[in-house]
Amino acid sequence: MNKLNKSKHLFLLYSIILILMALSMRSTNNMVVTTVPLLSKYVLHFSYVLTALVTAIIYLGTVLATSFLNPLMNSKLRKYIFVLANFMLTIFLILYYISNNISVFIISFLIGISYGIILPNIITSASLYPDSTGRERLLSIYSVGLSLSLVFGPSLESFLLTIIGYRTIFLFFAPIGIIGFIASFFISFPENRNEKHGASVKHNKGLWTSILTITTYNVPFAALTVFLAIFAETRFHVSSFMAYLPFVFFFTVSFFTRIYLSIRPIKNIRYAIIIAPAITIMALILFPFLPNYYAFIAVMMLLGIPHGSIFPISTIEISRGSSIEERNAINSYFYSYNMSLFMIVPLLFAIIIPYIGFQETFAILIIPVVISVLIIIKKYWKDDEIFGINTRRYKNTF
Secondary structure, three states, rough: OOHHHHHHHHHHHHHHHHHHHHHHHHHHHHHHHHHHHHHHHHHOOOOOHHHHHHHHHHHHHHHHHHHHHHOOOOOHHHHHHHHHHHHHHHHHHHHHHHOOOOOOHHHHHHHHHHHHHHHHHHHHHHHHHOOOOHHHHHHHHHHHHHHHHHHHHHHHHHHHHHOOOHHHHHHHHHHHHHHHHHHOOOOOOOOOOOOOOHHHOOOOOHHHHHHHHHHHHHHHHHHHHHHHEEEEEHOOOOHHHHHHHHHHHHHHHHHHHHHHHOOOOOOOOOHHHHHHHHHHHHHHHHHHOOOOOOHHHHHHHHHHHHHHHHHHHHHHHHHHHHHHHHHHHHHHHHHHHHHHHHHHHHHHHHHHHHHHHHHHHHOOOHHHHHHHHHHHHHOOOOOOOHOOOOOHHHHOOO
C-alpha cells in the first residue's frame, strides 16, 4: 500500500512539473512563432516571403538541434544543455525587444536551437516513466499542459495587444520563460547505456506512423501559425487584437479535446486517425467561402478538434512502437520532421499567395493531408501493436 501511495505521489509530482514546463515552453514558443511574423510584417515592414523566412529560420535552428545535437548526447550532458537552453530562451525573448532587420534573423536562429533542445527532451522524459499506464497518462497530461499553455498564452497576448505593441510583447513573456528555467532542474533524464542513436531507428514503425499522423495536421497548422493573424487583418480588416483572437478560440477547443483524451485515453486509435483528418479537410474546404470574421472564428474552432487529438495520438504511436532505448532518438527525429514542416510550408505558402490568394492557398493544403491518411491505411492499418487495443495498458489505472 505504501509503495502504491509513493507511486501515486511520484506520478502527481511529475505531472505538475510537466505541466509547468509545458506552460512555460509552449506559451513562449507559440508567442514567438506567431508574433515574430507580425513583428516582421508590421514593425520591420518585411514582405510576405521575408516574413515567412524569419519564421523558417526559427525552425531551421530547431531542426539542426533535434537532428544533430540532441540524438548524440548522453543523459548527463543532455540535462546540462537542457537547463542552459531554458535559461538562454529567456535572454532571447528580451533581445527580440531591441531587434532590427538583421538581428531578428540571428535571434530567431538561436531561439530555434533552444527550442530544438527543450521540446524533444520533455516528451522523452515523460515517455520514460516506468509504468505503461502511467506513461500514456503522462503523455496525455503533458498534451493537456501544452493546450492549457496555448489558451493562456494567446489570451494574455490578445489582452496585451490592446495596450502595447508587437515589440513589447516579448518582454512580458520573459518571466514565463523563467518558470521553465526553474522547472528544468526537476526534469529527469535516466541514464540508459543501451540507448540507440542515428540510423538504427530510422525504420521504426512508431516513428513513421507518428510522422504520417502528425502530417495530417501540422501541414495546415504550419501555415496557420505564421499567417492566421495576417490573413484576418487582410481579409476582414480587423484590429491587431481581433486578428489574434481566433488563436484563443482555436486553442481553447484544442485544450478541451486533450482534457477529454487525458480522462478517457484512446485505446483503438484507428478511427481517430480517420475522423481528425476528415475534420481538418472539411475546415480547409470552407476557407474560400468564409462570409465574415465570425465564420472564420467558427472554422478555427472546428480546427481545434484535430489539433487537440493528433499530437497525443502521435506520441502514443511512438510509445507503443518503440523501446525505451529508441525513445530519445525517435522523439528527436519526430520533432525534427515537425520543425521541417514549419520551416518549409510557410515559405511555400507565401510564394503561392500572390498567384491564387489566401483562401485558395489554405484549401490546397488538403492534398498532403489526404496522401498521409492513404499511406497510413495502406501500410499500417492492420498493425494492432500501434493501432489496436492492448488491454494490458489499461489495467490498474491511476
